[in-house]
Amino acid sequence: MASPTGPGRPRAQRSVVFPSPVVVLSIVAVAMAVIAFVATRGDQPTERERVLPAGNESSAASSPAATPKATPSATAKPKPKPKPIQRDDYYVEVYNNSGITGLAGTVGEKATAAGWKVVGTDxxxxxxxTNTVYYPPKMSRVAKQLARDLGIDRTAAADGAMKLDRLTVILTGQL
Known part of the structure; x- marks a missing residue:
């Protein structure tokens, strides 16, 4: 008797093929996108503007939908302007980090002439x-004003070697 899986007959194989991880991830991503779309889909607004046919102006005037609504820009309060900076309320130290003799003193005089309280140069x-105005926390706006007054383009937060009650100007070259 010959066996059913003998050399002349092909063997019947049954197996399961699992999809690759890329296919599984793609299916999960599509499912998540569909769920997110359905969950965030907005409902139709419950109030709609009523459009009346021409010739019904009298009923439009008495209709609540026809009353003018305030625009957000008309009802929003304008943002108050920040108070002007009182330059003489802030201490400034000027340091020379270049080979130019007397640069800190010259820039310190320029800052004093602009109204700043220069308390030291060295x-x-x-x-x-590059030329930089360093500032302690909460003095960023003041530092930017000092930088504008002196013609310096860069401001940065003060580091550990600087005093935290004043602005520090470090010069690397002429202004």
Whole structure:
């Protein structure tokens, strides 16, 4: 008797093929997108503007939908302007980090002439990329004003070696 799986007959194989992880992830992503779309789909607004046919102006005037509505820009309060900076309320130290003799003193005089309270000038030893006004927390706006007054393009938060009650100007070259 010959066996049913003998050399002349092909063997019947049954197996399950599992999809690759990419296919599974794609199916999950599509399902999540459909769920998100359905969950965030907005309902139709319950109030609609009523359009009346021409010639019904009298009923339109008495209709609540015809009353003019205030626009958000008309009812919004204007943002108050910040108070002007009182330059003489802030201490400023000016440091020279260049090879130019007397640069800190010259810039300190310029800051004093602009109304700032310069409390010291000296040399700075360290690495600073360009002329910079350093500021302590909550004095960013004041630092930007000092930088504008002196013609300096860069401001940055003060680091650990600087005093936190004043602005620090470090110069790497002429202004």
């Amino acid at each position: 040399n700075w030893y360290g690495s600073v990329p």
